[in-house]
Amino acid sequence: MSTSSFEVIPPSPASAPQPVAASALPVVEQISVLDVPLALTDYERALDWIDAAVATGAREYVCVAAVHTVMESREDEALRSAVEGAAFTVPDGQPLAWALRALGHDIDSRVYGPELMARACERAARTGQRHYLYGGRDQSALFKLTLRLRQRFPGLRIVGGYSPPFRAMSEAELDAVAVDINRARPDVVWVGIGVPKQEKWMAAMRDRLDAPVLVGVGAAFDFHAGLVPQAPGWMQRSGLEWLYRLKQEPRRLWKRYARHNPRFVTGFAKQWAAARRTRP
Template sequence: MLTTQELQEVGRSSYRVGGQSTGRGRPEVDAVTLDPAVHDDLSRDVYCILGVPIDAIGMRGVLGRIRDAARCKTRLLISTPNLNFLVASQWDRSFRQSLILSDLCTVDGMPVVWIARLIGIPIKSRTAGADIFDALKSDAGSANALKLFLFGGPQGAAERAARTLNSEPGGLRCVGWSNPGYCSAEEMSRDDIIEEINASGADFLVASLSSQKGQSWLLRNHDRLAIPIRAHLGAALNFQAGTVRRAPSVLRSLGLEWMWRIKEEPYLWRRYWNDGTAMLGLLVTHVMPFVLCTWWMRRTHERGEALTITQDHGARVVTLSLSGPADARHVDRAIPVFRAAAAARKRVTVDFSNVCAIDARFLGLLLMLRKQLEAQGCVASFVGVSPLMARIFRFGGLDLS
C-alpha cells in the first residue's frame, strides 16, 4: 500500500510569516502571504462530508486552477466525488485516502449537492467531470489549447474521442491515447505504459476506468507521471467518443441523470440501487445526526464571540488552544496559525477544551491540516474534545485517533 508520504507532493507551498494587528483591541494571528500562483491545501475552501473533502469552488475557479497548473507545470490531482465515491469511501479506507490526497475535489453528483445543502455548505450546483471537460473543450479563446492524453475506456473509445476533439477547434488537443484493456491497476502501471504517457508531452491526463481502479492507478503512479494535471473523469471519455449519450441538461439539473444513464447502460442499475440504499442508511446514521448535533451546539452557545487561538511552541510539539466557535466564520483566522504550525515540522496538538461549536467547514480545515502534516512525516492530534463534539467528529467522518 502506498503511504501518504510517498503520494503527497512535498514543498508545494511557499510562504512568508509576519505579524499584524487588527486594530480592534486584540492581537491578530500571524499573517501569511502566499505567492498568488501557489496553492496549498489550507488555502482551499474545503468542507468535510462523511470524511471526504469537498471544495466549494465553481467552474471558473476549477478552470483557473487547471490553467495555472498547466502554465506552471505543477501537479494537480483532481477528483470528482459523486454518490458512488461517498459510499465507497465509507468502507474502502484507501479509496477515501485517494480523495483526501487529491488537490481538488469538485462535486460531481446532485445527491452530494443535496447533502451539502442539508449540512449548510454553500454549494449550489455540480461541477461534474464531464462539465469540466466540456468547458475546457469549448474554451477556444484560450491562448494555447491544453494538450490531452486519454487513458482507458472501452476498446476504441479513446481513439474516437481523440479524433473528434482534433477535428474541430477548441481548448483541447489530444496528443495521445492508450487502452490497456481490462486488467489490474498494477498491470496498468508497467514501465512501457507510463513511458508512453510521459513521452506524449501532454498537459492533462484523463483516465477513464472504474472509480476505484482509476483512483488507485493515479495514486500508484503519482510520482512516475510527468503530466502535471491528472483526473479520473469516468464517463466523460465515452461522451466525447459518442459511445454513450449524455443526459439532456434538464434531467441533469433535476438530479435525474442516473435514470438516463440506466437507459444508456442498463448494467448500472445495480450500482445505483446499492449506492442509493447505502446513502439512505448514511443519511439516518450520519448526516442527520451531524446536522442536529451541530445545530444544538450552535444554538446553546449563541454568544456572537470570536475564535481565539493561543500557541505554545515546544521542542517537539506545537500546541494550539482554541477558544470560542470553530466554524466557517472564523476559518480565515485559523488558517495562518495552522499554516505556521505546519511549517514548524513538529507534532501539532489542537486543544478543543474551550470550543463551543464546530461545523463542516472547520472539520474540512482540520482534514487539510492533518493531510499537510502527514506529508511532512508529522501528526496532528485533537484533545479536549467533549462527548457532543466527539459525536460531531464521528458523524462528519473525521477520525479523532
C-alpha cells in the same frame, strides 16, 4: 503506445520541471460529506486552479465524486486514501451539491466531470494547453473520442492517448505507460477508467508522471465519444441522472444504486441532523 492519430511531438532534451509546493497553488476549501472532502468550487475556479498548476509545474491530481464514490470510499480503504490524497475532489453528483448547500455552504451547482472536461478542452484550444487521454473502452473508442473533441474544439492539442486493458496491469506495463505519457509531455492527463480504478491509478502513478495535473472523469470519455447518451438537462438538474443511466445499463448499475442511494440518504440525514444540533 501513442498512435498516428495523435499529435507527434519530439522528445524534449530538457529535464522535467521540479514540482512546486501545494501551498503555491490557489486554496480550494473542502467540506466533508460522510467523511469525504468535497470542494466548494465551480467550473471557472476549478479550471483556473488547473491552469495555475500547469503554469507552476505542480504534480497533483483531481477527483470527481458522485454518491457512488462517497459510499465506496467508506468501505474501500485504498479508494479513500486515493481520494484523500487528491489536491481536491469536486462534487460531480447533484445530490452532493445539495448536501453541501444543506450544510450551509454557498455552492451554485455541481462540477460535473464531463462538463469540466469539455470546458477545459474549450479553454485549451485557445491557450495551447496539451492534453493526453488515458482510458476508453478500447483503442477504437479512444480514436473516436479524439476525433470528436478535435472537431468540437478546433486547435485542441491532444498529444497522446492509451486505452488500457480491463485486467490488472503489470509493473512493466505501467512503466511503459509512464514512459509514453512523459514522452508526449502533456499538461493535463484525463483519466476515464471509472471508479474506483481511476482514483487508485492516479494515486499510484502520480509520482511516475511529469504531467502537472491528472483528472479522473469516469464516464466522460463515453459521453464525449458519443458511445453513451447523457441524461436530459432537466433530469441532471433534478438529481435523476442515476435513473436515466440505470435505464441505459440496468444489469451493471442496479445493484450499485439499490445499495448506495438509500444508505447515502440515511447517512447524510444523520450528518445534517448532527450539524443542526451543533450550529449556533
